[in-house]
Amino acid sequence: MIGDKKIVFSGVQPSGNLTIGNYLGAIKNFSRFSEDYKTFYCVVDLHAITVRQVPAELRRRTYETLALYMACGLDEKKNTLFVQSHVPAHAELGWMLDCYTMFGELSRMTQFKDKSQKHSQNINAGLFTYPTLMAADILLYQTDIVPVGVDQRQHLELARDIGMRFNQIYGDTFTIPEGYMSTDTMKIMSLAEPTSKMSKSDTNQNAVVYILDSKDDVMRKFKKAVTDSEACVRYSEDKPGVSNLMSIYRAFTGKSFEEIEREFDGKGYGDFKMAVGEACADGLAPVRDEFARLMADKAHLEAVMKAGADEAAYFARKTMSKVRRKIGFVN
Ligand code: TYM
Numbered sequence: 001m002i003g004d005k006k007i008v009f010s011g012v013q014p015s016g017n018l019t020i021g022n023y024l025g026a027i028k029n030f031s032r033f034s035e036d037y038k039t040f041y042c043v044v045d046l047h048a049i050t051v052r053q054v055p056a057e058l059r060r061r062t063y064e065t066l067a068l069y070m071a072c073g074l075d076e077k078k079n080t081l082f083v084q085s086h087v088p089a090h091a092e093l094g095w096m097l098d099c100y101t102m103f104g105e106l107s108r109m110t111q112f113k114d115k116s117q118k119h120s121q122n123i124n125a126g127l128f129t130y131p132t133l134m135a136a137d138i139l140l141y142q143t144d145i146v147p148v149g150v151d152q153r154q155h156l157e158l159a160r161d162i163g164m165r166f167n168q169i170y171g172d173t174f175t176i177p178e179g180y181m182s183t184d185t186m187k188i189m190s191l192a193e194p195t196s197k198m199s200k201s202d203t204n205q206n207a208v209v210y211i212l213d214s215k216d217d218v219m220r221k222f223k224k225a226v227t228d229s230e231a232c233v234r235y236s237e238d239k240p241g242v243s244n245l246m247s248i249y250r251a252f253t254g255k256s257f258e259e260i261e262r263e264f265d266g267k268g269y270g271d272f273k274m275a276v277g278e279a280c281a282d283g284l285a286p287v288r289d290e291f292a293r294l295m296a297d298k299a300h301l302e303a304v305m306k307a308g309a310d311e312a313a314y315f316a317r318k319t320m321s322k323v324r325r326k327i328g329f330v331n
Pocket residue numbers: 009010011012013014021022023024025026027044047133134137138146147148149150151152155185186187188189197198199
């Protein structure tokens with residue numbers, strides 16, 4: 001708690017162009033906490049270098065991710081928006097927590113297994129200890145709530161375990177966080193392969209809708225989306241393509257699944273896909289416009305980053321001095 005407010009923390013990696021999965025699963029939910037919670041939203045650039053990045057692109061995407069936070073409705077006066085590497089306490093606590101995290105725990109992380117398959121030439125130690133850094137991000141701010149997509153659930157569980165372990169050894173030090181997953185959109189699937197997650201690192205450009213895609217691109221991708229041969233708009237586990245499109249349509253229009261089924265009763269998938277494309281493109285249009293406006297003023301973005309980092313560092317310092325004392329470091 002800060003004052004009478006619970007604390008919210010989340011982060012997005014500046015490691016690729018952000019997708020509607022990132023938007024619907026995470027960022028769109030962030031602003032619902034702005035009024036009544038103390039919120040920290042971080043561009044987690046330290047996490048991004050677990051996979052090789054082109055320096056100029058990493059820098060550009062860091063600005064872009066911050067601008068997207070703001071374009072998605074996060075007011076910098078109501079939310080602490082900052083860049084992870086600007087607050088060195090993340091790396092510092094990350095190291096300390098490495099010493100309270102077991103090799104076996106990290107070996108079980110499915111994202112590590114996936115990513116080490118994908119990047120078999122670069123299975124670095126950071127990729128392995130990535131979840132400990134994520135735990136540090138969260139525990140550093142005494143976070144109560146972490147809004148994320150379902151792919152981060154295992155990491156979040158580990159953050160809780162590490163926090164509890166530390167508390168057990170040293171007495172109450174960290175708040176143990178809870179995840180917040182919006183059931184409708186916690187896992188947006190690939191349009192080409194609807195049984196796997198839509199991912200910003202997918203090489204198939206038709207599989208992924210980016211937040212900043214033009215309307216033409218959005219329409220084209222939805223037109224090509226994989227469905228099934230039943231030609232019936234109905235939500236069902238054995239219809240992953242159609243169900244995914246229905247989830248996306250619901251998220252952008254607010255209509256229920258029953259309403260959507262009625263709306264497309266007797267109509268083919270062609271009409272349905274066009275409607276989903278329209279709703280998505282129209283929903284993203286204001287974000288795109290606002291993003292362009294924000295990116296034109298780099299100085300303002302830098303001022304936001306700076307103010308955010310100062311604010312975050314203030315709260316991080318409080319936790320760090322407690323942690324140092326508990327572990328036994330000389331002050
Ligand atoms: P990242 O950058 O991969 O994704 C950012 C957020 O988007 C969510 N997400 C999705 N949600 C629904 N459907 C999808 N297809 C989809 N794809 C991505 C992710 O769940 C995430 O919430 N490890 C984190 C970043 C991180 C973090 C943190 C998050 C670092 N430290 C501390 C929370 C708290 C990650 O790689 O997210």
